[in-house]
């Protein structure tokens with residue numbers, strides 16, 4: 001197991017290198033002259049040239065990448081074009097907000113998804129199952145921003161129950177977390193249901209019943225643990241969707257997280273900040289998948305031969 | 307009726323599956339009894355309803371299966387009138403069951419020890435430590451080498467034969483009065499089969515259990531059973547003491563089964579297969595279910611299904627041949 005973890009860690013190194021390469025190229029991949037775009041379309045040639053100089057765009061590409069990597073290793077993500085502050089300082093106060101939002105939404109997704117999935121599977125083909133799966137279909141197909149707007153209209157404006165924007169108090173947290181968590185809950189619910197249905201028909205479930213165990217124990221102890229194995233992978237993919245979802249949700253609810261910073265930076269053509277955010281999102285995603293792989297392996301090691 | 311008092315009596319049990327195409331009468335009027343402390347073999351071709359009958363005893367049927375009639379008397383108490391909670395107390399405690407597929411019958415994510423000790427914890431309110439201790443004793447009893455190590459292993463670390471031993475340990479943990487073994491050795495190698503059967507026999511004597519062994523292997527029946535019930539299309543067609551049955555089968559289907567056995571004392575192993583096919587459970591033939599395949603069939607056979615009739619004290623047969631009005635030959639050919 002330890003060996004597996006170490007190996008898996010080493011395997012992420014090329015992935016991370018690839019990510020840095022991609023993020024670095026971002027600035028060169030956009031059509032047009034990055035210095036011109038950042039300086040503004042109407043900027044005089046001298047300003048553009050100064051911008052080019054400041055970003056080191058005149059050097060050969062490999063020199064630029066080398067410089068980018070060496071500062072990256074020192075924790076330096078460059079400077080914001082807009083505020084001239086280090087990108088790190090721009091991101092730092094916001095990163096925890098986004099991570100919290102993502103984690104709480106994930107927890108909501110997992111709990112809601114598992115409960116709905118298990119209940120659906122146990123009551124398969126019944127009314128409750130049909131209702132839950134219809135709800136999951138909705139949750140799955142509803143765009144985040146639309147759900148967010150609807151919640152603001154219903155809960156904040158019509159019912160005046162919760163604040164429509166901001167982040168800090170728990171009341172402010174509820175709507176963004178629901179908005180961001182719903183899609184994931186829907187996917188996890190569907191996955192749990194099908195996985196659970198598969199497990200319920202296994203011979204060992206019949207063995208558990210033949211032992212005289214309560215149905216609850218049969219389902220949750222003997223069924224769910226097996227059903228979770230494929231669900232874990234979905235949770236990993238889900239986390240990626242969630243991170244990208246923060247961009248929209250933070251914008252809709254005016255949450256001052258990284259997602260909103262990304263939108264602001266894109267609008268202001270502040271490429272170093274965009275690069276920094278993309279890199280951090282990517283690193284988080286790689287990290288989460290590492291965790292998922294390890295837990296999958298942990299759950300799965302007992303059935304290696306099957 | 308057998309001379310020994312029965313521990314389990316099944317009377318006119320009917321179990322059906324309600325599917326879109328209609329009602330599948332998988333068990334359709336099964337009557338049999340299991341003498342106390344003895345082994346009853348239930349034989350019959352694939353699909354005749356053996357497993358459904360076994361699952362009915364413990365009420366472990368799943369949708370769309372449903373018991374639609376009859377009685378299952380365990381120590382003279384009808385199990386079909388028990389609540390689900392009362393049945394739970396019986397399962398794994400008074401009546402246990404082991405299944406055909408040892409490879410898939412154990413839960414892959416729990417250790418052997420955890421799975422066996424569960425029985426003690428649920429039926430005897432034992433603490434974790436005591437339950438593990440008892441589980442260890444059980445593993446020893448079923449002859450698993452280095453049981454201390456096995457206790458903490460997962461099913462994938464064990465061979466099929468070992469897993470079936472674990473299943474037996476689990477089933478017998480609470481010293482049940484009756485063990486229902488549904489084709490316990492079908493999935494195993496021949497040498498392992500013999501060991502498992504011997505183990506069951508051995509434990510039966512040690513623990514004073516009654517056993518139902520379900521199989522389609524007449525060799526197993528000959529070696530292990532005191533009594534035999536022959537099943538065909540959801541019915542019991544003949545029930546008798548094993549010795550008597552092998553000596554002289556009375557029902558044409560039983561005789562056919564025996565005649566189709568390869569015999570070791572003959573040079574040319576000429577197999578006399580039963581002609582025709584097992585009818586589909588959705589379209590049962592009218593009258594005796596065996597009539598389309600039976601070479602003795604007369605007019606009455608195609609009109610009315612005979613009742614299970616007690617012949618001597620110890621034998622019951624479901625066949626018109628043994629009714630008073632039968633005009634044809636009463637000799638059922640058997641070259642055993």
Ligand SMILES: Nc1ncnc2c1ncn2[C@@H]1O[C@H](COP(=O)(O)OP(=O)(O)OP(=O)(O)O)[C@@H](O)[C@H]1O
Pocket residue numbers: 323325330332350351352353354355356357358359369370371522587
């Ligand atoms: N879930 C089900 N849905 C519909 N019909 C079923 C179902 N399970 C069993 N049956 C029917 O019940 C009949 C008896 O099945 P059963 O499993 O008891 O046979 P068996 O005698 O145990 O055969 P085998 O020797 O192959 O195990 C089958 O012919 C099948 O048509």
Ligand code: SF4
Pocket residue numbers: 557558559594595596597598600601602603604607612624625626627
């Ligand atoms: S009742 Fe008739 S058809 Fe059925 S087994 Fe007896 S003789 Fe054959």
Ligand SMILES: [Mg+2]
Pocket residue numbers: 356357358488489
């Ligand atoms: Mg069967």
